[in-house]
Amino acid sequence: LRVTDGRARISFRDNGPGIPAEIREKIFLPNFTTKSSGSGLGLALSRKIVELLGGHIGFTSIPGTGTTFTVDLPVDTAAETEPDA
Secondary structure (H helix, E strand, O other): OEEEOOEEEEEEEOOOOOOOHHHOOOOOOOOOOOOOOOOOOHHHHHHHHHHHOOOEEEEEEEOOOEEEEEEEEEOOHHHHHOOOO
16 A cells, blocks of 8 residues: 555556456456356446545556556545544
8 A cells, every 4th residue: 555645556466367458448347257157347346436436446467477456546634634523
């Protein structure tokens, strides 16, 4: 976790096969999946939640090396400076 300029950033990395170039534009679409089972809603819902919170989710992927997802969210600095009630 890194906090810079009023934004918090957290990254998740795996060492899997990576995301093929031909599907990178589709991975955040609802109901898109490359698996034989599952709804394909996980990344679509994640993106929607992050965006509703004023943030951004993105990824980098290197074939044969893995993928890193990064979530960037605004930090509520006002809550840190308000006295306790």
